[in-house]
Amino acid sequence: MTPAARRIVAAAEELFYHRGITAVGVDLIAEHSGVTKRTLYNQFGSKDQVVAAYLAGRDRRWRALVRATIDSCGDSLEAVTAPLVALQDWSAASTRGCAFLNALAELPDPAHPAHRVAADQKLWLRALFEELAGLAGCSDPATLAVRLLVLHEGVLATRLLGIDTLAESTALARSLVRAQT
Amino acid sequence: MTPAARRIVAAAEELFYHRGITAVGVDLIAEHSGVTKRTLYNQFGSKDQVVAAYLAGRDRRWRALVRATIDSCGDSLEAVTAPLVALQDWSAASTRGCAFLNALAELPDPAHPAHRVAADQKLWLRALFEELAGLAGCSDPATLAVRLLVLHEGVLATRLLGIDTLAESTALARSLVRAQT
DNA sequence: TCAGAGCTATACTGATCGGTAAAGTTGACG
DNA sequence: CGTCAACTTTACCGATCAGTATAGCTCTGA
Structure with missing residues (x-):
């Protein structure tokens, strides 16, 4: 896992757990992890994969x-x-x-x-x-x-x-x- | 509860339970209950109230x-x-x-x-x-x-x-x- | 030196979100 | 007859959804 990928999963965990998975969008995850949405999709390919990684x-x-x-x-x-x-x-x-x-x-x-x-x-x-x-x-x-x-x-x-x-x-x-x- | 309200709650129950609350939109509920979205909002005021009624x-x-x-x-x-x-x-x-x-x-x-x-x-x-x-x-x-x-x-x-x-x-x-x- | 991986930046797509506007139809009850 | 409530139809709002396009930057390793 690249540094950016780690930050994405960390931010996703925080957001998904406390606000719900469906309620949290990829834009919000990207913003909270200090990463571009492009990077998120380069690393995980889809939101579902981010959920799985979380x-x-x-x-x-x-x-x-x-x-x-x-x-x-x-x-x-x-x-x-x-x-x-x-x-x-x-x-x-x-x-x-x-x-x-x-x-x-x-x-x-x-x-x-x-x-x-x-x-x-x-x-x-x-x-x-x-x-x-x-x-x-x-x-x-x-x-x-x-x-x-x-x-x-x-x-x-x-x-x-x-x-x-x-x-x-x-x-x-x-x-x-x-x-x- | 009016007939339309009953049908709305029934459709909402079916959809919310099997597909998840956040994943189901009001448009879908209106469609499945054979009711206009206007009627839904006249009866319940908000999606949250439909959830509560369900x-x-x-x-x-x-x-x-x-x-x-x-x-x-x-x-x-x-x-x-x-x-x-x-x-x-x-x-x-x-x-x-x-x-x-x-x-x-x-x-x-x-x-x-x-x-x-x-x-x-x-x-x-x-x-x-x-x-x-x-x-x-x-x-x-x-x-x-x-x-x-x-x-x-x-x-x-x-x-x-x-x-x-x-x-x-x-x-x-x-x-x-x-x-x- | 130069190629490639990791990453950024900005902008965009079509679809769907919850909720509203305005106007019209229907049937029951006084 | 008239009124009122339930309900319909169509169209719209700004925001957000997951995901993509294009272009450029930076660091590492052969």
Whole structure:
């Protein structure tokens, strides 16, 4: 990625997340990144590709944070709920919920490149939950993974509503893990 | 509501839910409802008001369904998870998730009339869970209500991802209720 | 030295956006 | 009969949409 491309994605992230994807035009992105619209199209080809790059970058950072949180856990039982703990650091001040869910809500077309990024991230999370549950010796990793995923998405959805359910959900998640050991 | 207004809201619901609110213009709504744009503005004054009417109508129908589901429950313990059961009938075929969450995702401005409608619906649901839990004799209705709300929103969020978690979440919800009695 | 990549600047396209103007039609009710 | 509200028709407004055209600048690397 060229310096200009990086600035474009950074500006797009700021604007898309806080104002919505459809509501933000390419002119605004170009202006906020101090770049010409020509450069934006030379680098990305279309607005849709900028959207995909925005989500892909966010996904990369999120996964890194989750992995770091897992690594910082003492035992494997605690690690199962690490993604919930990571959510505490992840945009704690933000009241705009999950960027990926929001993108899916805004872009109904399944062919949009953003769909793959968003769906992949959630499937990855479910698989991760299942893997962690297996390592911790849980009796039914697949079922537990679905339950933890629902809690995770529920926290993000209620955050969009201005209701903070993270602490409560994390506590519930821990008890679900404990019940399977 | 005049006949034309009803047709406008019906067309708006169909279009907004499946294509997104920002992506649908007033011209398209007028065309699909067989009504002039002038009539639309005479009836609603602005696109934002059409959005609010769309969500308000959906909310009314959703609450009616939930109440009916509660009434059809045999005992008060079963009634606590009635909103989850209602979700089974509610747009089961739809893969576009929750209209209210989607609206909040698309419209960041808290001053938008849609925000009140969406937030009210979720706060109503939480209060309903709490009331039902109280009637069923649960030990901690407030905590249980938050947990059930998270599960509810989690089901809707994962539905947007194409993952069906309703059965699993309903089972979990029932066990949470049982644990409090 | 010179070619090419990265980038800027300005201007433009046709389409669509939310919203309005002005004037006319229809049917129900007093 | 007359009136009023609901609704229609056509045309328009300035702004913004995603995307393109053309031309020129600057730095790097062979």
